[in-house]
Amino acid sequence: MIQIHAAHFHNFRLLRDVKVTFSRDPNKPLTVIRAENDTGKTTLLTGLTWALFGDKALPGDKRSSFRLHPIDWDRTQSSTVKTRVEVTFAAVDEESGEEVVYEIERSSSESLIDEDNYEVGPTNVALLRHTPQGVEPVDNTSAILESLLPSSLKDIFFIDGDRALAFIEATDLERVKRDRVGKAVRALLGLDLLDKASGHVQIVRQEIVGNIKKLGAGTEIERLLERYEKLESTKQELLDKESSILSDLEATDQRWRAARQNLDEALLAGAQNHKKLKYDLERSESNLESARKDEIEKYQRHRNLIGFSRMLFELAPKHIQTAAQILGDLESKKVIPNVLPTVIEDSLKSGFCICGTELSVGSKQRAVLERLHEETHQLDEPKERLRELNESAKRIFRSSSNDDSAIGSLRSSYSSILETKKRQTELESEVGDLRARIRGMGEFNLTELERTLAQEEKEKNRLRFEAGKNDQELKEVIKQLSSIERERTELERKVAKLTGERSKEAAAVDILGVLTATTEYLKGETIDQISDKMNEIFLSMIVADTDSGAVIRKAVLTRDNDIEVFGPGNRRLEPDTDLNGASRRALTLAFILALVEVSGYRAPNIIDTPLGMMGTEVRQAVVRYAATHASQLIMFLTGSEIVGVEDLLDQYAGESITFTNSAHFPTKLVNDPRTGRMETLVCRCNHRQRCELCKRRVGSLDFGDN
Amino acid sequence: MAVDQRKLITVMKQSVSDIDLRYPGYHKDLFDFVAQIVFLEREHEQRATQIKNKVGDKVSALGQVIYKKSKDL
Numbered sequence: 157m158i159q160i161h162a163a164h165f166h167n168f169r170l171l172r173d174v175k176v177t178f179s180r181d182p183n184k185p186l187t188v189i190r191a192e193n194d195t196g197k198t199t200l201l202t203g204l205t206w207a208l209f210g211d212k213a214l215p216g217d218k219r220s221s222f223r224l225h226p227i228d229w230d231r232t233q234s235s236t237v238k239t240r241v242e243v244t245f246a247a248v249d250e251e252s253g254e255e256v257v258y259e260i261e262r263s264s265s266e267s268l269i270d271e272d273n274y275e276v277g278p279t280n281v282a283l284l285r286h287t288p289q290g291v292e293p294v295d296n297t298s299a300i301l302e303s304l305l306p307s308s309l310k311d312i313f314f315i316d317g318d319r320a321l322a323f324i325e326a327t328d329l330e331r332v333k334r335d336r337v338g339k340a341v342r343a344l345l346g347l348d349l350l351d352k353a354s355g356h357v358q359i360v361r362q363e364i365v366g367n368i369k370k371l372g373a374g375t376e377i378e379r380l381l382e383r384y385e386k387l388e389s390t391k392q393e394l395l396d397k398e399s400s401i402l403s404d405l406e407a408t409d410q411r412w413r414a415a416r417q418n419l420d421e422a423l424l425a426g427a428q429n430h431k432k433l434k435y436d437l438e439r440s441e442s443n444l445e446s447a448r449k450d451e452i453e454k455y456q457r458h459r460n461l462i463g464f465s466r467m468l469f470e471l472a473p474k475h476i477q478t479a480a481q482i483l484g485d486l487e488s489k490k491v492i493p494n495v496l497p498t499v500i501e502d503s504l505k506s507g508f509c510i511c512g513t514e515l516s517v518g519s520k521q522r523a524v525l526e527r528l529h530e531e532t533h534q535l536d537e538p539k540e541r542l543r544e545l546n547e548s549a550k551r552i553f554r555s556s557s558n559d560d561s562a563i564g565s566l567r568s569s570y571s572s573i574l575e576t577k578k579r580q581t582e583l584e585s586e587v588g589d590l591r592a593r594i595r596g597m598g599e600f601n602l603t604e605l606e607r608t609l610a611q612e613e614k615e616k617n618r619l620r621f622e623a624g625k626n627d628q629e630l631k632e633v634i635k636q637l638s639s640i641e642r643e644r645t646e647l648e649r650k651v652a653k654l655t656g657e658r659s660k661e662a663a664a665v666d667i668l669g670v671l672t673a674t675t676e677y678l679k680g681e682t683i684d685q686i687s688d689k690m691n692e693i694f695l696s697m698i699v700a701d702t703d704s705g706a707v708i709r710k711a712v713l714t715r716d717n718d719i720e721v722f723g724p725g726n727r728r729l730e731p732d733t734d735l736n737g738a739s740r741r742a743l744t745l746a747f748i749l750a751l752v753e754v755s756g757y758r759a760p761n762i763i764d765t766p767l768g769m770m771g772t773e774v775r776q777a778v779v780r781y782a783a784t785h786a787s788q789l790i791m792f793l794t795g796s797e798i799v800g801v802e803d804l805l806d807q808y809a810g811e812s813i814t815f816t817n818s819a820h821f822p823t824k825l826v827n828d829p830r831t832g833r834m835e836t837l838v839c840r841c842n843h844r845q846r847c848e849l850c851k852r853r854v855g856s857l858d859f860g861d862n
Numbered sequence: 863m864a865v866d867q868r869k870l871i872t873v874m875k876q877s878v879s880d881i882d883l884r885y886p887g888y889h890k891d892l893f894d895f896v897a898q899i900v901f902l903e904r905e906h907e908q909r910a911t912q913i914k915n916k917v918g919d920k921v922s923a924l925g926q927v928i929y930k931k932s933k934d935l
């Protein structure tokens with residue numbers, strides 16, 4: 157619970173030096189500040205909120221947009237005006253009753269340049285805490301203040317009666333109005349804490365989403381990964397195919413080996429026969445060849461046996477003997493061979509005859525010899541024949557002396573030839589037979605074995621080709637994989653990071669979900685409570701209003717933050733047009749008091765001009781309700797608002813003061829305050845009292861207005 | 863300030879149970895982290911802290927738990 161003890165204003169516009177003490181009596185929680193219009197009510201409210209909430213509480217929401225110094229400041233005395241507001245307040249632990257008292261001092265300065273212009277100085281704030289040891293400054297002033305008096309509560313606890321109507325009046329867009337109600341509800345519930353948490357988580361989430369986007373939003377990586385996975389699966393397929401081909405190949409190879417072995421064995425078995433036959437054939441062929449050669453040689457010898465001269469001698473031996481005798485005679489007579497021509501030739505060459513005669517060229521002797529040479533030459537041929545015949549005769553006689561019978565030899569030679577011929581025929585038949593046998597051999601089951609072997613060979617080649625092709629593809633895939641492999645570490649790092657970021661985003665989304673759902677649930681539930689409470693307060697306030705009381709049946713705060721009013725027959729009423737000013741104010745107050753009550757948050761309610769335009773009965777109801785429900789209630793009331801509620805103020809007001817504006821003399825004040833300047837003056841007169849200072853002219857303009 | 867702590871916790875637990883389970887025991891972890899964040903926000907109200915970083919750390923920490931646990935699944 158927060159309680160304000162006192163406030164002291166220095167040069168805050170009209171409040172040149174105003175000190176206010178607030179009631180802290182739980183039985184008399186009301187502080188009445190009787191103040192007519194233009195006496196500093198709104199200024200006091202602004203000064204209090206500035207001190208407690210800072211520059212953003214100033215009209216215009218910032219320091220530079222609002223003048224602080226008194227409008228009639230005398231520049232000639234000092235061109236710089238120091239403004240200061242001190243507020244003493246306490247934070248009370250409601251369970252332990254322990255009270256911590258704080259003093260806040262907010263100050264600023266303005267330098268007046270001329271009549272219209274001034275410069276704004278910085279705003280300073282100091283927060284002090286009362287301890288048993290004394291007063292000590294508090295660090296982290298704004299944070300502590302924010303926790304003690306959340307700025308969002310400003311519009312709920314510090315109410316300008318006219319401005320508060322914004323909650324229900326159609327002066328703003330629906331959305332703005334709802335937003336204002338919604339904000340008030342959330343602030344009051346402390347849901348702003350959850351909202352702030354949501355805001356921070358949302359920022360974190362945005363950062364995470366940014367990281368995810370920076371990492372490529374996954375698409376690039378996912379595509380690469382997809383490619384990698386695809387290649388990996390292709391690689392696996394190819395490896396499987398390879399192992400299947402290799403196993404097929406091995407099986408085929410085994411079958412091939414078996415086929416070859418079968419063939420080899422068959423061949424080997426066949427070849428042993430073949431070899432022998434071949435050997436036999438070769439031997440037979442060789443024998444045949446020898447036999448043929450033998451025949452040729454025998455014929456040769458046979459032909460030699462049948463020579464001409466020999467044959468001739470065999471057939472006519474007597475004639476040949478006679479001829480041989482004649483020829484022998486010719487030889488012994490030197491007729492044959494013909495040697496004369498040679499002798500003559502020698503003589504002619506040497507130039508001397510054998511007799512010694514000179515045979516000079518052109519001589520008679522030489523001419524004789526030359527004629528003789530001519531003649532002897534003509535005898536050369538017949539003499540040569542004769543010589544040959546003589547030689548033949550001599551050979552015949554020589555050979556016939558060594559040989560018994562030429563005919564016998566012929567006969568034996570010829571029978572030898574016949575023998576050879578017979579042998580040849582035998583051998584030819586033998587070779588033919590062997591060849592036929594060898595040819596016949598190849599036909600048996602070799603063809604089938606060879607066909608099987610060829611088939612396996614073909615299959616082997618096909619599988620080898622297939623394996624080669626597969627290997628080629630595999631190599632290509634592995635190449636591509638290895639090229640990705642290089643990026644893979646980086647890729648995996650990225651993917652891990654991406655997955656990590658996505659997990660973080662999921663965390664953020666879930667946390668946000670919890671915070672939002674919690675907020676929405678609490679808000680919804682709370683709105684229903686506020687709605688009920690508002691209706692209760694509102695109806696109790698207007699029950700005495702004969703006009704409105706008969707018309708208004710129910711007030712509702714919807715979950716969309718609309719404040720709605722219903723008349724008889726559940727007819728919806730427009731607060732703007734169907735409610736009078738008193739009812740509108742009552743409705744606003746009912747909403748605010750309901751908010752305060754449902755929140756359970758206990759802070760001073762400071763209400764400026766709450767009772768304006770209300771009938772006496774309604775004013776009484778409002779004061780009664782507010783005074784009995786607020787922990788600390790500060791009301792700024794005009795004289796006319798007080799009329800009819802004096803008894804209630806007697807009952808609930810622990811503190812009462814009266815504000816007077818010195819500038820109201822002589823128009824509204826009876827006496828001249830004699831301050832010589834425009835300022836708010838405070839006297840301790842309560843709602844029933846008047847002193848020299850605050851005594852007002854009867855019938856002055858402020859009577860009867862709000 | 864205004865919302866009763868017990869009430870807040872009850873509603874938060876209800877809200878947590880409406881979130882999809884990411885792994886067995888996730889709801890307990892999620893509630894712990896949300897509660898820690900709310901605590902940090904409250905602490906930040908008392909004295910200005912590096913609230914954004916602190917909330918960020920909590921979100922990251924829960925994210926890491928999700929990452930690890932869902933990888934184990």
Ligand SMILES: [Zn+2]
Binds near residue numbers: 846847850
């Ligand atoms: Zn007085």
